[in-house]
Amino acid sequence: MQKHPATAFSVKDRPQLLPIERETVQDRVYAELRRALICGLFEPSQVLTIRGLADQMMTSTMPVREALGRLISEKAVEAMPNRSVRVPPVTLERLDDLLRTRILIEGEAVALATLRMTQRELMLVRDVLAEWDEVRSLSQRGDFDREATLNQKFHFQIYRCSGSSVLIPMIESLWLQSGPCTRYAAYAFSQAVASDETRDVAYYHRAMVDALDRRDPVGARGALVADISRPFTFLRERLLAEPAQSEGEQ
Amino acid sequence: MQKHPATAFSVKDRPQLLPIERETVQDRVYAELRRALICGLFEPSQVLTIRGLADQMMTSTMPVREALGRLISEKAVEAMPNRSVRVPPVTLERLDDLLRTRILIEGEAVALATLRMTQRELMLVRDVLAEWDEVRSLSQRGDFDREATLNQKFHFQIYRCSGSSVLIPMIESLWLQSGPCTRYAAYAFSQAVASDETRDVAYYHRAMVDALDRRDPVGARGALVADISRPFTFLRERLLAEPAQSEGEQ
DNA sequence: TCAAGACAAGTGTGATCACAGATCAAAATA
DNA sequence: TATTTTGATCTGTGATCACACTTGTCTTGA
Numbered sequence: 001m002q003k004h005p006a007t008a009f010s011v012k013d014r015p016q017l018l019p020i021e022r023e024t025v026q027d028r029v030y031a032e033l034r035r036a037l038i039c040g041l042f043e044p045s046q047v048l049t050i051r052g053l054a055d056q057m058m059t060s061t062m063p064v065r066e067a068l069g070r071l072i073s074e075k076a077v078e079a080m081p082n083r084s085v086r087v088p089p090v091t092l093e094r095l096d097d098l099l100r101t102r103i104l105i106e107g108e109a110v111a112l113a114t115l116r117m118t119q120r121e122l123m124l125v126r127d128v129l130a131e132w133d134e135v136r137s138l139s140q141r142g143d144f145d146r147e148a149t150l151n152q153k154f155h156f157q158i159y160r161c162s163g164s165s166v167l168i169p170m171i172e173s174l175w176l177q178s179g180p181c182t183r184y185a186a187y188a189f190s191q192a193v194a195s196d197e198t199r200d201v202a203y204y205h206r207a208m209v210d211a212l213d214r215r216d217p218v219g220a221r222g223a224l225v226a227d228i229s230r231p232f233t234f235l236r237e238r239l240l241a242e243p244a245q246s247e248g249e250q
Numbered sequence: 251m252q253k254h255p256a257t258a259f260s261v262k263d264r265p266q267l268l269p270i271e272r273e274t275v276q277d278r279v280y281a282e283l284r285r286a287l288i289c290g291l292f293e294p295s296q297v298l299t300i301r302g303l304a305d306q307m308m309t310s311t312m313p314v315r316e317a318l319g320r321l322i323s324e325k326a327v328e329a330m331p332n333r334s335v336r337v338p339p340v341t342l343e344r345l346d347d348l349l350r351t352r353i354l355i356e357g358e359a360v361a362l363a364t365l366r367m368t369q370r371e372l373m374l375v376r377d378v379l380a381e382w383d384e385v386r387s388l389s390q391r392g393d394f395d396r397e398a399t400l401n402q403k404f405h406f407q408i409y410r411c412s413g414s415s416v417l418i419p420m421i422e423s424l425w426l427q428s429g430p431c432t433r434y435a436a437y438a439f440s441q442a443v444a445s446d447e448t449r450d451v452a453y454y455h456r457a458m459v460d461a462l463d464r465r466d467p468v469g470a471r472g473a474l475v476a477d478i479s480r481p482f483t484f485l486r487e488r489l490l491a492e493p494a495q496s497e498g499e500q
Numbered sequence: 501t502c503a504a505g506a507c508a509a510g511t512g513t514g515a516t517c518a519c520a521g522a523t524c525a526a527a528a529t530a
Numbered sequence: 531t532a533t534t535t536t537g538a539t540c541t542g543t544g545a546t547c548a549c550a551c552t553t554g555t556c557t558t559g560a
Contacts (some may be wrong), residue, residue, distance in 0.1 A: 024333075024543065026319070029415055049511065062544050065512080069276070069316045070323035075419050082552065083272070083512055097416045166347045166427070169325050170420055177416070272551095274513065299541065312514050315542080332522065333542055 025059055030067035032057065037076055037087065038179040039148050045089040048077060076166055076176040090181045092239055098178045099232040103225050106155070110208075110224045111217040112162035121161050122212055129152045129205055136202075154205060158212070182231045201227070275309055280317035282307065287326055287337065289398050295339040298327060326426040340431045342489055348428045349482040353475050355420055356405070360458070360474045361467040362412035371411050372462055378404045379455055386452075396455040404455060408462070432481045451477070 033053070036042060054064045068085055071077045077085045088094070132150045152175070159168055204227040211219030282304070304314045318335055321327045326337045337343070382400045402425070403427060409418055454477040461469030 019495045030323075060545060061512090062546095066316055070319050073280075073320035074323055075416075077548080081272070083274075084552085094415070097414050101414070101416045101420070104354065104358055164347050164351070165344070166325075166351045166424075170351070170423075173420075181318075220520070276513080301541070310515055311542090312516095334522090370523095 005069045015097055024063070026063040026066050029053075029057060030065045030070055031061060033067055033071060034076070037071070038152065038175050039145055040179050040182065042087045042180060044087055044180045047084055047086045049084070071176075074173050074176060076173070087180050088177070088236070090239070092236065095181060095236055095239070098174065098181070099229060101227055102171075102174050102178065105174065106159065106228065107221045107224060109164065109167045109171060110220045112164060112167075113158050113160075114212055114215055114217040114220045116163055117158075117161040117212060121157075121197060122209070122240060124214070125154065125157050125209060128157055129202075129209065132205075133202070151201075158208075174187040178232075181235060201230075204230075274313070276313040276316050278310060279303075279307060279313045280320055283317055283321060284326070284426060287321070288402065288425050289395055290429050290432065292337045293431060294337055294430045297330075297334055297336040299334070301317050321426075324423050324426060326423070327401045335411060337430050338427070340485070340489070342486065345361075345431060345482055345486055345489070348424065348431070349479060352424050352428065352478055354423065355417060356409065356478065357474060359409045359412040359414065359417045360470045362414060362417075363408050363410075364462055364465055364467040364470045366413055367408075367462060369409040372459070373405075375404065375459060375462070378407055379452075379459065382455075383452070400449075408458075428482075431485060451480075454480075 042048070048068070050065045050068065052062045053068075054061045055130065056066070068077065072079050072085060075088070078088050079085050128150060132147070132154070135146055135222055156168075156171075159171055162168070204223050208223035208227065211217075211223055280491075292298070295417050298318070300315045300318065303318075308316065318327065322329050322335060325338070328338050329335050378400060382397070382404070385396055391437065397500045406421075409421055412418070454473050458470055458473035458477065461467075461473055
């Protein structure tokens, strides 16, 4: 498809121009809302208004409204009968439901990844853990956003090796839905427990990498289940302790 | 919250007013596009334009564009780099990927439903099968849309008994994604095989109901797997036979 | 003092328009 | 005749506006 045969460069020497990415405003708004949801920047049951979000992001209402529509169809936020949207409240049933489904799907993705992962890909996963260790050692009181991002990077680096373009969007949707919950858990976690508890996070991750290394699907899935179950069971107990939480006043 | 104590009716005798549903145009467009996608009214690799769809549905572009945005985020249609959208092409990898995931998730839903289903709910499922038999006996050359709708009704009647509000949207998303493929399969199916093959559909469905009746999760899951695997394996062979199909000319 | 109605501000929805990029066909040039 | 260029048309994107509905507050009345 090269149209100019009379250039000074041959095909191989020609400077490679990267295709410019054409990201629309709507895409950026959508990505930012996703990030905020996964990192737990919004409270459960919090009401989101189109104009409010548009003002915060310094855009007009149109991209926000379309991004919200996409998030509604993913069940990342829910549309109230008043036509207003809110981030879903966290209930006991929803918590159990989310955890069970995450174990099912992410467990399958990890098992698939175990069989297909190359040494090079495994090294990338190790790099993420190394970076995480560095962050943790630098700041004793680690910032949650950074660690949450690394945690996400770690998991999806593995999931991507499953090679399933159907499973991965589903896992993203699950993270989106459990984001507001687990953030709440992570926050309470950091206040409640000592540092030896947080060492468990690294422990499970290392167990997972080891299982991946020796191509052990069952071991990898087990480590994953233990890893993602922890915040859920923690939050579950907290919710059982005080049932009069603001679970959603519909 | 009853504010008028001086009415002529007591609380129990007062005529019950049903809450009026407030369905927006966008919701109707979205539902219609979903239906069309699941029923396979669009070809794989077919490009969809906002204005074209708006004209067909006799609305303006705005509801269509927002509905398309929602479908994009569900991977029901895909956004090309040209900013145009098309229904995803069917490839061998995608076919296997979809089937594996559907077996995983719908199998789990059926297993859950087996344990939670009541006799009343099981009777509703039987009713669907009876209606299906009636349709099939009335018109030898059954119309596919009607049968596809009944098939969907049958499956989701069961899935709903799983009680999982996380699994069900995922299954809907999977049906949305495999709709264009299986329709293709169903069409080719009806032309290729004799009527004794189509009897298998009813056979698996009855096996599933029987397993549900005796609360046998393994049996129910097995019948389900056999049921949903059939069109996929059929289409798989067809795709292997002629690889030069118009699979997507990106 | 309290409740009911009225007013005002806020919000989602859908239509319309301007603009930029894509696509395709006709015309002009080598 | 083949290739390139030009032009028109189509299409998605985002802004702005009008309209309907919701919500909160204030006033008025008993």
